[in-house]
Amino acid sequence: MKVARTLSFHETRVEEAPIPQLEPGDALVEVVACGLCGSDATDWYVDKKAPTVLGHEPAGVVVEVGEGCLLEPGQRIFFHHHVSCGVCHYCARGFDTNCSLFRSSKLDPGGFAERVRVPRENVERDTLLLPEGVDFDAATFIEPLACSLRAIDKLELRAGESVWVIGLGAMGLMNAALAKHYGAGLVVATELDPGRRDPDPCWGVDHVLDPTDEGFPKAMRELTSGRGPDHVIVGPSSKVAIQQASELVAPGGRVCLFSPVSPDKEITLPLNRFYFGEITLVSSYSCGAGETRRSLELIEADAVPVKRLISHRLTLEEVGEGIQRTAAAGPDWLRAVVYPQGLPEVE
Numbered sequence: 201m202k203v204a205r206t207l208s209f210h211e212t213r214v215e216e217a218p219i220p221q222l223e224p225g226d227a228l229v230e231v232v233a234c235g236l237c238g239s240d241a242t243d244w245y246v247d248k249k250a251p252t253v254l255g256h257e258p259a260g261v262v263v264e265v266g267e268g269c270l271l272e273p274g275q276r277i278f279f280h281h282h283v284s285c286g287v288c289h290y291c292a293r294g295f296d297t298n299c300s301l302f303r304s305s306k307l308d309p310g311g312f313a314e315r316v317r318v319p320r321e322n323v324e325r326d327t328l329l330l331p332e333g334v335d336f337d338a339a340t341f342i343e344p345l346a347c348s349l350r351a352i353d354k355l356e357l358r359a360g361e362s363v364w365v366i367g368l369g370a371m372g373l374m375n376a377a378l379a380k381h382y383g384a385g386l387v388v389a390t391e392l393d394p395g396r397r398d399p400d401p402c403w404g405v406d407h408v409l410d411p412t413d414e415g416f417p418k419a420m421r422e423l424t425s426g427r428g429p430d431h432v433i434v435g436p437s438s439k440v441a442i443q444q445a446s447e448l449v450a451p452g453g454r455v456c457l458f459s460p461v462s463p464d465k466e467i468t469l470p471l472n473r474f475y476f477g478e479i480t481l482v483s484s485y486s487c488g489a490g491e492t493r494r495s496l497e498l499i500e501a502d503a504v505p506v507k508r509l510i511s512h513r514l515t516l517e518e519v520g521e522g523i524q525r526t527a528a529a530g531p532d533w534l535r536a537v538v539y540p541q542g543l544p545e546v547e
């Protein structure tokens with residue numbers, strides 16, 4: 201079978217690989233579609249994992265099952281690359297993405313492959329049958345929308361509060377849409393790229409500001425009754441974004457780090473402000489089985505129009521270029537979906 205193997209951030213090539221052998225409880229899945237995530241296009245994060253087959257937003261069809269597997273050939277499924285045990289110290293406290301099983305479980309070899317072995321624990325703990333109304337394109341958003349859900353949960357958002365979403369790529373738009381869906385009274389976004397500052401109203405963004413504009417802090421305060429936003433979801437892990445969020449969030453507010461900060465990056469925060477303002481810094485890492493279920497329900501109910509985020513459709517051969525273009529994030533590039541069986545016919 202063909203796989204797109206990533207040797208480094210700058211080099212991905214299609215190779216032949218053996219079809220994985222099934223153990224009892226495993227499933228072999230033909231990957232129909234798999235989203236290309238921003239983390240697949242983050243240089244230090246990719247180089248840490250390489251050589252590897254990326255792709256963790258997959259959907260496909262079961263083609264073969266190991267003895268005692270809960271799935272059957274022919275079923276259309278979403279399958280999560282990481283699963284938690286549900287019973288350890290971290291799982292019991294709701295920090296399931298820090299479960300040791302979550303960190304060690306993975307797909308074999310990864311979503312950017314013609315076929316994937318879904319190990320027994322992944323089958324049993326976070327594989328979802330796709331309802332009739334959810335096609336493979338929509339299903340590639342189950343994982344990323346679940347990550348957004350986790351972030352919104354971390355904010356402990358109350359109805360009417362204001363949310364500042366930093367960055368209007370695909371994740372920023374989903375974060376904005378979910379903030380509105382869960383009751384935000386005002387959603388303000390900032391975006392460096394002028395070409396992305398006019399999102400469709402369906403994403404629930406009320407105002408978009410240029411964070412490099414001299415008058416930006418004042419404009420943000422004016423939009424938020426002089427207080428600053430009650431919550432901030434920091435999409436890009438840049439120093440400037442994190443510092444701006446920390447300076448402008450309202451007292452009592454929450455700043456949520458949505459993307460990993462490079463391990464060698466040190467950022468100074470205004471802790472005096474955090475102390476007197478009772479401001480909370482939280483992070484939202486990945487998503488667990490609770491969130492993927494809720495995400496599928498939201499997608500099935502069309503609560504978030506996720507398929508509108510697909511800007512590019514790629515073959516396995518185009519994964520390397522897709523990684524570079526996702527990293528460059530031009531104004532026309534939102535989400536690329538990879539089709540290991542070949543591109544679908546355009547409707």
Ligand SMILES: [Zn+2]
Pocket residue numbers: 237238239256344
């Ligand atoms: Zn992702």
Ligand SMILES: [Zn+2]
Pocket residue numbers: 284285286287288289290291292296299300301
């Ligand atoms: Zn656990």
